[in-house]
Amino acid sequence: MTAVQTKSILIVEDEKLLRDVYELLLRSQGYSVFTAVNGQEGMRQLQTHHPNLVLLDLFMPVMDGKEFMRRIHLQDYPGTKVIIYSNLSDSQTETELLALGASEFILKSSMTPQDLVALAARLTA
Amino acid sequence: MPKTAKRRSATAKQSPSLAFLHGNSAVTKLLRHHDWSASPLGLPETWSPTLKSTVAMLLPADVQIVLFWGKNYCALYNDAYAPTIGNKHPQALGQPARQHWSETWDDLQPLLDEVWRTGKTVSAKDRQFIIERHGYPEQVYFDISYSPIRNEVGVIEGVLCIVNETTERVQANEREQRFRTLIEQSADAIQLISAEGKVLYSSDSVKHVTGFTPDEIKGQTPATRLHPDDLPLFQARFKQLLKHPDKPQTLRYRVKHKNGQWVWLETTGTNHLKTPNINALVGNFRNITERMRAEAELRESEARFRALANNIQNLAWLADPDGRVFWCNQRWHDYTGVTEATILAGKWRWQDSVPPGEATQIVHSIGDCWRQAKAWELTFPFKRHDGQFRLFLARAEPVTDKDGRIERWIGTSTDIEDLHKRQEAERRNQLLTEQRNALVKLNKTKDEFIGLASHQLRTPATAVKQYLGLILSSFSGPLNNEQTRYLQIAYDSNERELTVINDLLKTAQLDTHGYQLHKRSTELRQLVRRVAAELQPSYALRDQTIRLQLPRQPLKASIDPVELALALANLLENASKYSPDSSRVTVHLVRRQRAVELNVSDQGVGIRKADQQRIFEKFSRASNPLSTTVDGSGLGLYWVKQIAKLHGGSISLESTLRRGSTFTIRLPLR
Numbered sequence: 001m002t003a004v005q006t007k008s009i010l011i012v013e014d015e016k017l018l019r020d021v022y023e024l025l026l027r028s029q030g031y032s033v034f035t036a037v038n039g040q041e042g043m044r045q046l047q048t049h050h051p052n053l054v055l056l057d058l059f060m061p062v063m064d065g066k067e068f069m070r071r072i073h074l075q076d077y078p079g080t081k082v083i084i085y086s087n088l089s090d091s092q093t094e095t096e097l098l099a100l101g102a103s104e105f106i107l108k109s110s111m112t113p114q115d116l117v118a119l120a121a122r123l124t125a
Numbered sequence: 126m127p128k129t130a131k132r133r134s135a136t137a138k139q140s141p142s143l144a145f146l147h148g149n150s151a152v153t154k155l156l157r158h159h160d161w162s163a164s165p166l167g168l169p170e171t172w173s174p175t176l177k178s179t180v181a182m183l184l185p186a187d188v189q190i191v192l193f194w195g196k197n198y199c200a201l202y203n204d205a206y207a208p209t210i211g212n213k214h215p216q217a218l219g220q221p222a223r224q225h226w227s228e229t230w231d232d233l234q235p236l237l238d239e240v241w242r243t244g245k246t247v248s249a250k251d252r253q254f255i256i257e258r259h260g261y262p263e264q265v266y267f268d269i270s271y272s273p274i275r276n277e278v279g280v281i282e283g284v285l286c287i288v289n290e291t292t293e294r295v296q297a298n299e300r301e302q303r304f305r306t307l308i309e310q311s312a313d314a315i316q317l318i319s320a321e322g323k324v325l326y327s328s329d330s331v332k333h334v335t336g337f338t339p340d341e342i343k344g345q346t347p348a349t350r351l352h353p354d355d356l357p358l359f360q361a362r363f364k365q366l367l368k369h370p371d372k373p374q375t376l377r378y379r380v381k382h383k384n385g386q387w388v389w390l391e392t393t394g395t396n397h398l399k400t401p402n403i404n405a406l407v408g409n410f411r412n413i414t415e416r417m418r419a420e421a422e423l424r425e426s427e428a429r430f431r432a433l434a435n436n437i438q439n440l441a442w443l444a445d446p447d448g449r450v451f452w453c454n455q456r457w458h459d460y461t462g463v464t465e466a467t468i469l470a471g472k473w474r475w476q477d478s479v480p481p482g483e484a485t486q487i488v489h490s491i492g493d494c495w496r497q498a499k500a501w502e503l504t505f506p507f508k509r510h511d512g513q514f515r516l517f518l519a520r521a522e523p524v525t526d527k528d529g530r531i532e533r534w535i536g537t538s539t540d541i542e543d544l545h546k547r548q549e550a551e552r553r554n555q556l557l558t559e560q561r562n563a564l565v566k567l568n569k570t571k572d573e574f575i576g577l578a579s580h581q582l583r584t585p586a587t588a589v590k591q592y593l594g595l596i597l598s599s600f601s602g603p604l605n606n607e608q609t610r611y612l613q614i615a616y617d618s619n620e621r622e623l624t625v626i627n628d629l630l631k632t633a634q635l636d637t638h639g640y641q642l643h644k645r646s647t648e649l650r651q652l653v654r655r656v657a658a659e660l661q662p663s664y665a666l667r668d669q670t671i672r673l674q675l676p677r678q679p680l681k682a683s684i685d686p687v688e689l690a691l692a693l694a695n696l697l698e699n700a701s702k703y704s705p706d707s708s709r710v711t712v713h714l715v716r717r718q719r720a721v722e723l724n725v726s727d728q729g730v731g732i733r734k735a736d737q738q739r740i741f742e743k744f745s746r747a748s749n750p751l752s753t754t755v756d757g758s759g760l761g762l763y764w765v766k767q768i769a770k771l772h773g774g775s776i777s778l779e780s781t782l783r784r785g786s787t788f789t790i791r792l793p794l795r
Contacts, residue, residue: 017588
């Protein structure tokens with residue numbers, strides 16, 4: 001696994017177990033990782049750190065992923081890409097989020113560590 | 126003394142001094158044979174010359190004469206007088222008046238005394254006396270003339286009473302007077318009319334009726350004042366009356382009142398031309414203008430009521446106070462089929478038009494109202510002409526006169542059968558709606574539960590997957606073979622759990638009320654090819670093939686490609702699972718008139734008829750003789766059905782056991 005020192009990733013995930021495992025995995029790959037427990041906190045981190053990639057959960061308390069996407073105006077962050085990962089995929093939400101600038105839409109439970117690593121590498125290249 | 130008197134009496138006839146008792150009148154005979162021993166007058170031959178000559182004068186007279194002689198007024202009278210004293214005669218003859226006129230003595234004595242005392246004649250017309258002459262007191266009337274009888278020296282010795290009984294005349298006068306008064310006082314007027322039609326006599330009351338006094342119309346012809354319209358009838362009846370004297374005629378006609386207005390008269394004419402003392406036609410008439418007006422008003426109001434009643438939608442009826450229906454409106458007749466004649470004849474009984482046993486209940490319900498003249502309202506089945514019973518709401522109100530007595534009942538009956546049924550249906554509908562709403566709510570709660578549960582279940586399972594994945598990918602150092610094998614089992618098991626959870630979540634999503642498809646124009650041949658390609662690897666594992674039968678031209682439809690791909694993938698997975706190795710599954714895409722059909726046919730085990738409907742339900746699985754393991758959640762076909770339904774389409778199945786099944790998704794094209 002090759003370290004890419006300069007890249008940063010923001011994980012927006014309300015579940016601590018998952019937040020931790022993704023952080024662990026991605027740090028091990030040499031990414032600089034920030035975390036947020038909901039969309040609201042995610043927005044602050046985004047404005048502060050301008051990460052190369054956002055790993056965004058959909059269903060969260062306070063502000064969910066959909067609302068996050070509507071508010072951030074992704075075109076204002078040219079160096080940032082977003083992966084939506086969720087438990088639930090319905091085509092309407094998927095379409096809307098892709099239109100708002102999301103790069104990928106993946107089902108959380110089917111994603112393996114290898115998938116995530118490969119995806120992160122591809123999108124931060 | 127009696128002995129001597131008897132003897133003397135027996136010889137009296139021969140005595141020349143009895144010559145004054147001459148003649149053959151009944152009283153004279155009595156006097157000749159009278160036993161004078163008991164009389165204060167003594168023997169006739171001893172009577173004073175004045176007495177003798179007075180008796181001789183009165184006995185043969187035709188006028189009623191009685192002589193009261195002496196201080197004790199002994200009575201002597203003639204034949205003409207005898208009947209006026211009835212059964213006092215003949216005992217009173219020669220006896221003191223006080224004995225035989227005892228009942229009237231208080232009245233009679235003063236009269237006699239007055240004549241005796243004053244010596245003057247006392248006379249009176251129709252003098253009333255109360256006497257008993259037939260065993261009871263009687264009021265009688267006499268014209269009287271009481272005069273003193275003096276002897277040769279001018280001394281009064283008796284009172285001669287010349288009387289004339291007038292009782293009959295007085296009573297007749299009284300009767301006539303009463304009769305007259307009655308006639309004059311009555312509202313009726315009477316006229317006597319000659320055979321030629323001229324007024325001979327009118328009672329005073331004619332003034333009340335016609336405004337004219339009897340004198341004003343005497344000799345006139347009543348017909349001249351008759352209303353022209355009524356004249357022919359009047360004349361016809363007049364002729365009838367002359368022709369048939371035994372048949373009185375009654376008729377109504379109008380005459381002109383003195384004040385110029387027409388008044389209605391009702392006259393009963395009787396022919397008394399041959400009746401003695403009348404000899405005229407008698408007309409008894411009265412003014413009935415008010416009555417006619419009242420009757421006309423009543424008729425008009427009745428006609429208005431009936432016209433109104435015939436125009437209402439309800440059945441209407443009138444009944445007398447005993448409850449006998451005597452009139453019904455046309456709708457009533459139409460409904461019941463009972464004719465007006467039957468009603469008029471009183472042959473219809475309401476009891477026959479209600480179901481057996483209901484009559485008692487009805488009487489029980491409204492009996493009190495009926496008796497107390499209170500309005501009532503009741504619902505009961507009422508028989509139609511064809512024998513069918515329909516539910517009616519009947520209402521009745523009593524019509525009372527000014528004294529509160531019931532004159533009649535007015536009733537209406539409204540057919541509420543349809544309303545009743547509608548209400549029943551509405552109640553049923555409401556109940557069903559409530560049940561449905563409850564089920565919808567329950568279902569929603571369940572969907573929310575599944576969604577929440579799935580999310581809560583999946584998060585930890587996903588965490589397990591990620592951590593096990595980290596270890597399995599040697600993230601935390603190398604693993605030996607045994608560790609790898611055990612971890613892989615745990616990982617796979619967790620994967621299966623995630624699949625089940627994801628399936629549940631997908632189901633909850635499709636069930637969610639108001640779930641929106643994301644439709645877009647999609648080329649279906651491409652979609653089918655893509656799904657088939659995705660499944661190709663798993664088919665290859667069992668040497669199975671997918672054969673595609675696709676149209677030559679592109680086939681576009683507005684569908685949700687993600688969901689439809691899911692549906693097709695499920696059908697293909699099933700087809701593979703329930704088919705033997707090396708078999709073939711055909712996907713046939715075809716355009717129909719206004720629909721697209723997607724058929725997936727296999728050569729598999731088939732599905733029993735009994736299971737064909739059930740397999741589209743949640744968690745149902747057809748038995749699979751090809752596999753001993755149970756895999757899948759039993760939700761796939763349910764999704765297919767839901768996805769077809771969300772597209773406005775349908776899913777159907779044709780299957781033969783051991784030959785294979787064909788699933789058809791039919792989607793409408795718009």
